[in-house]
Amino acid sequence: MGSLLSSNKLSQEDTQMALDKVKHIVSSTPVVVFSKTYCGYCNRVKQLFAQLKASYKAIELDQEIKPTIS
Structure with a gap:
């Protein structure tokens, strides 16, 4: 998972924020579907x-706000 995130050139802070968000979601809901609306x-x-x-809980990844990558 780390190599996938690092391949998008996210900052360490952005990566940590994303991981924290995922951990919160999966700890608060027994079943989570990380999805794209067209899949x-x-x-x-x-x-x-x-x-x-x-x-x-469905998380539609294509509708999430994406950070700008510089």
Whole structure:
């Protein structure tokens, strides 16, 4: 995971903020789907959870605010 974040040239502070946010999300919700709105696999998983009436939180990565990379 570190190499993925570092390949985007995020500052150490931005990386730490992102990791803290992810840790908070996954510790506060039993099931989290990190998704993109156009991903067919993600949409199918969300549909399945809805059909099962399962409680989950979807984080739409393509709708998150992206930091500017200099």
